[in-house]
Amino acid sequence: MSETTAIRALRGRLLWFVDDPHDAGEAAHRYVADGLIVIEGGIVRAAGEAGALLSSLPANAEVVDHRPHLIMPGFIDAHLHMPQTQVIASYGAQLMDWLNRYTFVEEQKLAQQGHPEKLATFLLDELLSHGTTTAVIYCSVHPQSAEALFRESERRNTRMVAGKVMMDRNAPDALTDTAASGYADSKALIERWHGKGRQLYAISPRFAVTSTPQQMEAAGRLAAEYPDCHVQTHINENRAEIAFANELYPEAGDYAGIYQRYGLLGPRSLLGHCIHMTDREWRRFAESDTVAVFCPTSNLFLGSGLFDWARARAEGVPVAVATDIGGGTSYSMLRTMSEAYKVLQLQGQSLSAFAALHAITRGNARALKLDHLIGSLEPGREADIVVLDPTAQRAMAHRLETARDLAEELFVLVTLGDERNVVATYVMGERVTPTQNSLL
Ligand code: GUN
Ligand code: ZN
Numbered sequence: 001m002s003e004t005t006a007i008r009a010l011r012g013r014l015l016w017f018v019d020d021p022h023d024a025g026e027a028a029h030r031y032v033a034d035g036l037i038v039i040e041g042g043i044v045r046a047a048g049e050a051g052a053l054l055s056s057l058p059a060n061a062e063v064v065d066h067r068p069h070l071i072m073p074g075f076i077d078a079h080l081h082m083p084q085t086q087v088i089a090s091y092g093a094q095l096m097d098w099l100n101r102y103t104f105v106e107e108q109k110l111a112q113q114g115h116p117e118k119l120a121t122f123l124l125d126e127l128l129s130h131g132t133t134t135a136v137i138y139c140s141v142h143p144q145s146a147e148a149l150f151r152e153s154e155r156r157n158t159r160m161v162a163g164k165v166m167m168d169r170n171a172p173d174a175l176t177d178t179a180a181s182g183y184a185d186s187k188a189l190i191e192r193w194h195g196k197g198r199q200l201y202a203i204s205p206r207f208a209v210t211s212t213p214q215q216m217e218a219a220g221r222l223a224a225e226y227p228d229c230h231v232q233t234h235i236n237e238n239r240a241e242i243a244f245a246n247e248l249y250p251e252a253g254d255y256a257g258i259y260q261r262y263g264l265l266g267p268r269s270l271l272g273h274c275i276h277m278t279d280r281e282w283r284r285f286a287e288s289d290t291v292a293v294f295c296p297t298s299n300l301f302l303g304s305g306l307f308d309w310a311r312a313r314a315e316g317v318p319v320a321v322a323t324d325i326g327g328g329t330s331y332s333m334l335r336t337m338s339e340a341y342k343v344l345q346l347q348g349q350s351l352s353a354f355a356a357l358h359a360i361t362r363g364n365a366r367a368l369k370l371d372h373l374i375g376s377l378e379p380g381r382e383a384d385i386v387v388l389d390p391t392a393q394r395a396m397a398h399r400l401e402t403a404r405d406l407a408e409e410l411f412v413l414v415t416l417g418d419e420r421n422v423v424a425t426y427v428m429g430e431r432v433t434p435t436q437n438s439l440l
Helices: 021-028 050-054 082-086 095-111 115-129 143-156 179-193 213-225 239-248 255-261 279-288 296-301 309-315 333-345 353-367 394-400 406-416
Strands: 007-017 029-040 043-049 062-073 075-081 132-138 161-163 200-205 230-235 269-273 291-294 319-321 385-388 422-427
Touching: 007 043, 007 050, 007 353, 007 385, 021 029, 021 353, 029 050, 029 062, 043 050, 062 353, 062 422, 075 082, 075 269, 075 291, 075 319, 075 333, 075 353, 082 095, 082 115, 082 132, 082 143, 095 115, 095 239, 115 132, 115 143, 115 422, 132 200, 132 230, 143 161, 143 179, 161 230, 179 200, 179 213, 200 213, 213 255, 230 255, 239 255, 255 279, 279 309, 296 333, 309 319, 309 333, 319 333, 319 353, 333 353, 333 406, 353 406, 394 406
Parallel strands: 007 062, 075 132, 132 161, 161 200, 200 230, 230 269, 269 291, 291 319
Antiparallel strands: 007 029, 029 043, 062 385, 385 422
């Protein structure tokens, strides 16, 4: 290791994944009870036993002692809405009413000077304080909303995937673009931000209901022109939504067929919800390697239904997990997995703590095709890291007095944990929490 660049090392209990626990069982994770992560230039250079690694550090290395806390890769959230940070916890409606009554009202405020900046600052503070270091984010229809998010993310050097929503019908006039302007504005944002530093662009037709065929075609054209951008949209969340989508596109055969027809399915396509899927739709997903995004707190809150993870696995469809703020009710990926566990329990399925922690780190990184960069503590990865204290809450410390092994401790963490268990969050090796919540 070089003597000239600053080296920082974090000491604690290391936990990360090299495989999916569902496939590889115990061999999927790496756990080092007294471990050290060595970081240089924001990149993990080594992760392993502290004893061996400490002796190889140069004299000027800074060692941060986080013992006895857990050190994991930063969490990844595969789907949320920046404009809905002030919609979260809105009472008494299912999807279509909820969009019209609450969401489309709040989203109009992003046209106001300074509002996108306020929401972007709030959102990134909130994500980082919950240990989430990468998120896939819908901004509003206004290009300046994505601009504000990317600017704030670039300032913090976080790796975010985001896009301006495209929406040219079935929404208030103040929230619609056109096929042409949605294309041009998205293209300009891609040219400006995609691959700039750590920022990545997601082409974001909101869902088939709010896009004309002309706009869907424009979104598909963007996806073809920029094949390394993600595509994000929604599908099969709610029965009324599905009926509406199929009515608008009768020739497509089914809802997934609409997106397929316009070239919007594929390995970088992240389709939110996927609850009420037909056999043919599962096949369309599997054949195109499209990612299903499971949003448990949202699906429960909006009464949408239960995501069938076992079916997705059986069909060979990759799954990502997400908060879906503000249909979702928590920024915490731990709390999200606690609700995922319950959604699966209701269907006779299960979710081990290892599988849950894999999902919000390496699992989501793989689903986003970013696992060469994030989601792990393997050397060469970007040093986005969360430090967790499973005893930080009194009820958890009390419960953990009876825990017999790591699996049990981690299950308590996943079931009861939230941002109170986050001791520190690091972005590219720099500590970024506690945040200032400067606008609150
Ligand atoms: N479908 C289309 N837009 C949205 C949204 O903002 N939230 C949710 N949960 N579903 C959607
Ligand atoms: Zn959503």
